[in-house]
Amino acid sequence: MDERSMGRSGWDGSRSSATGLRWLFALALLVTPTAAFADDYEWLHRPFSDRSNERAIGTVSSLVDVFPDKPPAAADLAPELTLSAARNESESGQVVLIAGDEPLSINDVTVSDLRGGQRVLSSEHLEVRLVGYVDIQNPSWRSIGRRGLYPDPLMRFRPFTCPPGQARSLWVTVSVPEDASAGMYRGALTLHHDDGGEEQVPIVVRVFNFTLPEAPQFHTSYWSHFSGTYDVESEGDILDEMIRMFGSYRVSTSVAQPGDVKFYYEADGSITCDWDAMRRRLELAVESGFRTLNVGPGVQGVHGDAAIQNTRRVLDRETGEPVSSEVAASLSADDMVAAYLVPLADWLEERDLLDRAYIQIRDEEMNQQAWFTEFQPYVERMRRVEPRIALLSVLGLHPITQGWFDIYAPHTGFHNKEAYEMVRTGVSLRGEKNFPADVTASSTGGWSNASFYKYDPNDAYDGSHYTKWIPATAPTSDEPQWLEFQFEEPVELDGMALTPYGSPDQDVQWYLEGSQDGETFEPINLRVRGDSHEYAFDRNTWKAMRITWTRGDRAFVSTAHQYVPPPEPLTAGLRQVEFLGEGLPREATLPRDSIRPAKMMWEYNVDADFPGAAADNRPIEARLVAWQSWIRGLQGYLNYGGGQWALTRTERVVDPDTWVYPTSTNGSAAIVYAGPDEVLPSIRLARLRDGVDDYDYLVLMKERWPNHRLLAELRQRGLEVCRTPGTLIPNRELMGNTLGR
Missing domain, CATH: 2.60.120.260 (Galactose-binding domain-like)
Known part of the structure; x- marks a missing residue:
């Protein structure tokens, strides 16, 4: 199939180039691409029909929220789960169970190997999780206006019962290995009832004929407060598993915990640094596939500068206690910075990781006085002592901070294309006034x-x-x-x-x-x-x-x-x-001066602007984060809520059979959940991962097909081309077809 024929079928979202039941189902589920976004969301999230007592099992897209008290009608479910992915990519869908007049109990679930002729995709590459809920009574900014239970935590499977008149869903993910052959694969998911009966849901997976890079090209950085809920000393294995889990979702989080970087005052008056714990966590993050490494030693990397430069944090090597105030006053902050950053930069450079690492300097409001007296000296010292490690700030762009940072991540709601380009290319933001x-x-x-x-x-x-x-x-x-x-x-x-x-x-x-x-x-x-x-x-x-x-x-x-x-x-x-x-x-x-250009432009979101990642936002928003970044020419996304348990006082769930997990006031401050003995991923994390993968598609398309009409449409019309499932999914399929030729 040539580009022209594929373009007619996919680029404008009017119909799909795929064959079979996948797009018959997709088009049955989704509104037309010309519909307003709010209308599209309303369509997806209304009760699919009047709630009935009809028992049913079927599938829906990963971009649908299945509310427990609003089950879809049986006629609105597809009979099989159809997914498509490149090699080295994961993709998810949902199996929905609707209880009729009687409870529906499931004792176990198994998946078969997927086969396509002589090709086999082992069942070990499929994961089934049980969808849990968060109870949101205080909606976020762009909530759909619904209070109550939202699907989000992805729990390990366990036997469960769906109450009469309600729905439950299973989140099914296929992870295509790097050595998989392109083509169609078929298998089944089997539901085992507690009475010994079985029901099967067919699974169809299409593997595109191309491979995503080992580490995503889109930078992500979620802050987390692991130590707010878990004990780092006795439960370090849980932290390690959380890091591996984030890596498997192709999303990066901060890894440093209190005590991972320790400074010592030696007998000869010098300052040394023990950062072995930090190094081990960074090694694990790289091994897990992190694209972005927040190397600030603070709990979340925020004010990493102060954590490095605060001489009161130096311990006496002999006693292990903080040095006296007199000794602290005599110490050089430059020496303290050098003790950590120089060997860290050497380690990163040896492993070709410098382009992944950053230290964050500031993320709170400030005025010009605070900049000149408090933060500019920090930045000057960090750059003077070790200029190889990138410095990041989430401050809004301003002439007094331009040129000081390597990575700028202003709030997404104040994006300004012209100003971003000026910062990226080193053109001064400040100009002359004709009328002082x-x-x-x-x-x-x-x-x-x-x-x-x-x-x-x-x-x-x-x-x-x-x-x-x-x-x-x-x-x-x-x-x-x-x-x-x-x-x-x-x-x-x-x-x-x-x-x-x-x-x-x-x-x-x-x-x-x-x-x-x-x-x-x-x-x-x-x-x-x-x-x-x-x-x-x-x-x-x-x-x-x-x-x-x-x-x-x-x-x-x-x-x-x-x-x-x-x-x-x-x-x-x-x-x-x-x-x-x-x-x-x-x-x-008027002519403007040249100033040091930024290496990268990211954006920062606290779920105040579209697209965001609050649990009660539209399902597509988390996936659109990366699409919007690509459209704007940005390379990264920073969010404040990986596991923000320390700040939101979220209690750790101790009951392994719970369905409802605690959250902050609007569910936006955590994209993972504190389970009894592990950190649990979320539906939003999976959708964010899918967007990160889409970003790779877009980068590869630009490299191989720079004049493709889809890319031209995205540059011209922005998110209007993909802001609904009815447009995003076909256009992703179009890219998969094109890249796999």
């Missing part, structure tokens, strides 16, 4: 969970890209917020350009006022000109301007991107304000 002015604001401040930088009023008017003004309080009609510009000299103006942003309730309004004396302001009638962010007004001479923000109605309005009210009042603001005068160049076009 003193800038004040009614209120100003960073917004936690979003900006990660406490922007000053002047930030919106300093000639920079990706800076902004954020009012400290949300504007209302009674209490508007404003940003005022007092020009150094009266200026003749006839227009302005600015990029506003507001809250998801679409209720932000703004207007412009001008003053000829700098004190008395009058409204200015604006007309749109050029693009949507450029405005014209009657030419006049002004001493001051004021942009005022209000809200007509503070009531929450549900939208496709915000199903439930946010946890705090959302703010609105401005970025890149620019006044225009006839005959003067746009400030954005």
Whole structure:
């Protein structure tokens, strides 16, 4: 089949190029690709039909959430489980059991070898897990608006009973080995009832004729607090298994635990470092397939700089106790950094792992004063002592931090294509202003969970890209917020350009006022000109301007991107304000200085923006993380919740027969679960893994078929090409067909 014929059948999601029951089932399950995303999700997650008492066993996609109290109708289940994957790839689907009027009890489940002619895919490459639940009563930002049990933990199989009128599901994963032959394989999953009866579900697996790289090309880094729930000393085997488990899902997490890196004050006054425990965990991570190595010795790598440079953490070699305050004051932080980072960098370089490693410097809000007095000296020391190890920050982009970090991971909600490209290529964000002015604001401040930088009023008017003004309080009609510009000299103006942003309730309004004396302001009638962010007004001479923000109605309005009210009042603001005068160049076009380019651009998410990984988000979102990153030209994704048990005070599950696992307020702070004697993966982790694999498909497609129409569509239309299962799945199948030719 040539590219043209495959393109007609797959690239626009209109129909599938695959044959057989897979796509008959897929198209029966999924809405058309032209449907709105919210409608698509609503279709997938409504009760498939009115709940009936019909007993049934069948299959659904990995992109469907099977709620226990909303069983699908028997007619909505496919009779067989159909999967496709490249060599070195895992892919999952679900077997759904619906109890009728009577309980449905399953005593055991077995899978056969999969066969295709003389080819055999051993049953050891198939895993069956039992889907558990989390009880979410406080929905996350983009929840589907449902409170109650959500499917997410993936438990080891055990005998179970599905109560009358309810549904249970089994998560079935096939992992295709590197030496598998391409082609179709068939086998079966057998359900063994407690009365001795059996039922079979056919399994069909298609192996594409290409191989994914041993380590994924997409960087991921989830922080975890293993020691918040488990004891590292007595339960180190559980931590090791957690690392192996993350590696099998092609997702990286932090591996360091308290005490993995120890600093000693020797008798001769020198500082040495014992990082044997850290080295062993890093070796295990590499062996398990980690693409990304967070080598900061802090619990999660956050403030890894402080953990290395805090001389009060140095132990006296003779006593094993912290050194005295007098000795600590005499120690060199440079020596402490060198004691750990230099041998670490040597070890990484010898193993060709430097491109996988980073130390994170900062992840919380800060202002310019904190940067200059507290964090820039840390960065300077780390780079001065050992420049081979990449430094990462999740701070919002700002001119004062540009050039200091090797990896930038700003919050995904503030992505700016032009600014990201400038940071990547080493073009200074800061530019000149045609009309210098003193800038004040009614209120100003960073917004936690979003900006990660406490922007000053002047930030919106300093000639920079990706800076902004954020009012400290949300504007209302009674209490508007404003940003005022007092020009150094009266200026003749006839227009302005600015990029506003507001809250998801679409209720932000703004207007412009001008003053000829700098004190008395009058409204200015604006007309749109050029693009949507450029405005014209009657030419006049002004001493001051004021942009005022209000809200007509503070009531929450549900939208496709915000199903439930946010946890705090959302703010609105401005970025890149620019006044225009006839005959003067746009400030954005003025020459800019060169500055040290970043090695990589990632994004950071705390489940506040699409796509996210909260348990009550749409199922497709975790998979779309990597697709969006590829579309934006990004190489990595950072998330704060691998196993955030220490911060969320999540208790360890001790009952091995439990179905419901505890979670944080919205289920977003952990992508794995604390089981009684092991850390359990989640459905979201599996979906994230599938997206990581999709990223490899996209990279390989760009290498081999750079002008393929699917890639052109993704660059032009973004996630609209794949943001529903009805578009993503066929387009992934198209790539598999193309790469396997």
